[in-house]
Amino acid sequence: MTDTAATPEASTSNGKTGLSDAFRTHFAGDAPITEKATNFAKARPWTSAAFLGVAAIAVMNSLRGRG
Known part of the structure; x- marks a missing residue:
């Protein structure tokens, strides 16, 4: 029996999803x-x-065009 709660999750981030x-x-x-x-602006x-x-x-x- 394996303990699935103790296994670390794999990172799903790649170059296309780093911003998300x-x-x-x-x-x-x-x-x-x-x-x-503010925290987002400091990080990126x-x-x-x-x-x-x-x-x-x-x-x-x-x-533009108003006035």
């Missing part, structure tokens, strides 16, 4: 969203900067 694993790690739990975002500064740039472009495009 980071999202699950940093955005899970009951902490406030600002604390979660280039990724968070890219997301911020894309969000800024989206806002600028939505405001």
Whole structure:
């Protein structure tokens, strides 16, 4: 009889799912969203900067032509 609870789980992360694993790690739990975002930005500064740039472009495009 083997004990399946004592065997370590294999890592399912690969190059394509590393970012989704980071999202699950940093955005899970009951902490406030600002604390979660701060922890994610500290762990992955280039990724968070890219997301911020894309969000800024989206806002600028939505405001274009108004006025």
